[in-house]
Structures are given as C-alpha cells and as structure tokens.
Amino acid sequence: MSADELRRHILETRSAPLTNLNVRTVLNVCDFGAVPDDGRDDRPAIAAVVSRARSLKGPVQVRFDPGRYDIQAATESFDDGRRENSAVCLQDCSELLIDGAGAELLIHRPDISVFRIDNSTNLIIRNFTIDYDPLPFSQGTIESVDAASGSFILKLNDGFPRPDAPFFKSCDSWGMLKDATRPGRLKANCPSFFVYQDIVSIDDEHFRMVLKNAAQIRSFAVGDSFAIVGRSASIGLYQDSDNITFDHITAYACPSPVFIGEETSRLNVLNCRMELKGNRLLSNGGGGVICQASRIGPWVENCDFEGLSDDCLNIYGLPIYILEQLSPTALRVYAKAAIHAGDRLVFFNPDEGKVIQDTTVISFFDNTLVVSDPVGSLNIVPPGTERPRGDPRAWKIYDHAYNLNAVGNYYVYRNNVMHDGRRFGTLLRASQGLIENNRFEGLSHSGICIENEPGWPEGFWAQNLIVSSNRITECGYIGSNPSVRIAGLKLNGIMDAPIQKNIYILDNKFHAVSGPAADLNGVEGLVIERNVFGSESATGPLVVGENITGLSIRGNAGESRFRFQ
Secondary structure, three states: OOHHHHHHHHHHHOOOOOOOOOOOEEEEHHHHOOOOOOOOEOHHHHHHHHHHHHHOOOOEEEEOOOOEEEEOOOOOOOOOOOHHHOOEEEEOOEEEEEEEEEEEEEEOOOOOOOEEEEOOEEEEEEEEEEEEOOOOEEEEEEEEEEOOOOEEEEEEOOOOOOOOOHHHHOOEEEEEEEOOOOOOOEOOOOOOOEOEEEEEEOOOOEEEEEEOOHHHHHHOOOOOEEEEEEEOOOOEEEEOOEEEEEEEEEEOOEOOOOEEEEOOEEEEEEOOEEOOOOOOOOOEOOOOEEEEOOOOOOEEEOOEEEOOOOOOEEEEEOEEEEEEEEEOOEEEEEOOOOOOOOOEEEEEEOOOOEEEEEEEEEEEEOOEEEEOOOOOOOOOOOOOOOOOOOOOOHHHHOOEEEEOOOOOOOEEEEOOEEEEEOOOOEEEOOOOEEEEOOEEEEEOOOOEEEEOEOOOOEEOOOEEEEEEOOEEEEEOOOOOOOOEEEEOEEOOEEOOOOOEEEEEEEOOEEEEOOOOOEEEEEEEEEEEEOOEEEEOOOOOOOEEEEEEEEEEEEOOEOHHHEEEO
C-alpha cells in the first residue's frame, strides 16, 4: 500500500470528528441556579441542568452565560475518583452539546476533574477556559544544597501552594528542575524527575526537601527552579464512551493529564490549548492526550500544548496477564480491558523479545480466554502471586498478550504545536496512524517516539503509519535523545525480529540538539523520502539504524551521514 493509499484508508476508516449536533432543546445553566461571578459554588446547578438534559430526547444543548463559574468539592477528603467531585459529571449521556460560550470554570480544589464522562456517546464540549485556585502544582527557588544529606532548601514562589499541603500527600507527587529562563522547559543535562521522601517546613515559605535518591543531589544548584506536581484529576476524564469531542478548551492548570481515559473510542480534541500563565513554569502534572485500550483511536487537531509534564500524545493497549494455562488454547487471565470474540491477540515473550503466537479470540468469559491457535508453553505468573499495585511493571517480566483491537488503531494527529515541556511529543504503540504537519519544540525527549515498552504495562506495536510534514527542533536535550526514535524492544535491548512495520517518513524537518536526528531500529518496510535531517553535532551520523528490512531512501538532505547496519 502506497503512502497516498494508506492515508486515504486511515481517513476513510476513522470517521471525521463530531463537531455539531442538530439541537432540539436548549437549556441554560443559569435557569438551574448558577450565577456567574458571584463566588458561590455552581457545581450543584450544573449537575441539575445535566440531569434535566439527560431526561430529554436529544440532541440537547446546555449553554452557559459568559462569566466565571466557581466549583467547590463535594467531599471533604481528597479523592479524584469520586464522580460527584467533578465539575461537570456526564454519566449515561448521549446526543448532548455543552457550550461554555467563553465561560471560565474556576476549580477550587486540585483533586477535582472538570469533565467526567462515563458510558456516554456523541457528546460535544466546547468554548471554556479553565483554571485552578489553589493550583495543583507548586514551584520555588533553591536557596541551599546539602550534598551529604541529599537535601535542599526550597523558597516557595509567591502565590503557589505549600509542597507539604495535604493534596500533594494524597497523590503521586514528585518534582522537576526547571529552566526559569525558558518557562516550561526542564534544566538540561539532569534527570527529568526527582522523587522526594520527606519535606520539613522551616517557615511558611521555606522547606527542606530530602531526595529519595540522595545521589541525584549533584544535579541541584543554588538558584535553580524546582517544580512540584500532584498527579490527580484531569480536564477531561473519560471511560467506556464513544465519539466525544472537546473543542476550543483553554486551560492554564491541570493536576495530571489534560485528557485521559480508557476504552473510549473516537475521542476528538480540537482547537484546545494548554498555556503557561503568569510566572508559572508548568501547566500541568501529566501529559496531553492519553488514550488507553481504545477500539478506535483519537483525532487531535489544531491544538497547542505548552508546559506539560509528560507525553503530549500517548496511545497504547494494556497487557493481558496469563494466570494459568488450562490447555494449549484455553487460559485463565487477568485483563483490565474488555476482550471480545474475534479480537486479534499477540502473545509476547519480553525476555527474548519474541512474538509467541498471533491468534484470534474464540470466547472470553469469567476470566477464561479461548483462542483459535495453540499458544504453547508460557512463562506465566506463579500461582498465588498477588497482582502488583505499587509497581505496575512487576508482572511485565512474564509472558503476556496484547489485544490488537484495543490499542487505539486509526488515529489522526495533525496541525498541533507541542513545546517547552517534559518527555515525548508523541509516544505511539498503535497502528494505522497519521502524524502530519505538527511542530515540536523544546521537549526534553524525542519529538516522535514509536516503540513498545516491555518494562512498563503499555504496548504494543505500531504498523502502517505516516509521519509527514512535521518539524522537530530543540527536542531531546536530556540524554541526547534523537528527534525521532523507532524501536522494537525486549526487556534488555533491541528485539532480533522487527515488529514495527510499514512506516512512511516523508517531507519532515528534524534537527537534533546533539547526535543523530533519527534513531531507527527494528522496522519491516521503512520509507524515508524528502526529509531534512540536521544536528548541532557537526560530525557523526545524522541518521542511524539497524535491523531494518525493505528500506527505501530517496531525496533527503543529509543522506551522506546516514549509517545503517
């Protein structure tokens, strides 16, 4: 299949984003008790109008008048999983358009998700700005460093919450050294995050922070900026839903990933922005768009992600762990995501980096999986082993499977800007994807990363991709990461046989901070045409690669510095 044919196939199969509904009824949140700009909690009024909308024959539109709407928590304890704590809870909804008309939602506790969506279809949420007060992250300046104890004194910046606040203690909290001269970016040539084991308050603005890994203190210097995140809630949190659109949402703060969820197909994120505000050195505590175990992947277009603390786009499936082999074709398993008859499963040996079997599901009931082809002897989870909670990587050392129908295939990511943040621009473990006309600048790791992660519970392969007309500059400044990286990995090294297949890299501009602009490993069918490769390193290869079959190279700038094994 040519690149043009593949592009048409992706766009024809993945339906265009939902952008409008033929509304029958219009409701206004102010008619249900919401009063903008009065400083009082508007969450009950929002819940009331959503309840009314759900009872009507759709499509229904819920409108907001311009102004600021305040959202307080419904519970006393910190718990981002409670639906009633969400600003807008959308459960069992369909054919619903929520139009903020430019309204601002101000969230007054950092564990509150803004839009919580469960078991819903055909929703459009648009035209809101969002901020948090208090903020779900903090920052300050390092005043002294004690190498012997692996600790430092942090002076809190004005307007930011104390790092020992109950919120940070309630969730996954860690820190980053930031580049205060280029807000959003990390300090170069040091780890991308730091875990602390203790915080001691000296006074209201000074805190002694003790690192869990004392040796990392060598990265710290007086005058450095340090930011602290508390991973908890999100702007959009979705589950078991289909055809959900976020359009023209601008947020200045978010506790964790901006948009995140599981088993939700056809997520659409359009014209959304995550922006640094004032003197803030970060905009959130997680990534941008995170899609887990989707049947159909996301469409993300015309978005701007600034100051994020993790990957801007992450698409992946979840491992299926084998608890017992009942027969060559029957297994008792632990699977977090749904498995349907007819699904395609791949069994994987992470130690050797080998695909054990590629087969089809006959049935799945009561944790018993029956497949069409014999799997053979597996290295499985020992009987009686408790499922890991604190360390999700613990079971990845055993043979496991991935459901290739639930990894987020058929996705579009185009015309987006990702800049001045932590980690990757895109991290892809799904197939049938179009990545085009995006701009990646100032990200700490590679702009585009296509690889499985055998040491982390996310996978699997990426096949039939088009990476076209993107520009990647000033990315990968931590660890000399290339602009674009492709790899098939086992637990310790590169897989012998390629698993990534049919990838087109066309008309891009890649410029590395140092070293190669592209590191390409383990691909069957790789086309590299009409790209411009550059690097701040005046010598050495611009593109390196190994274990590649079906390689086609034509019309690229810098081809004399390509090195393939």
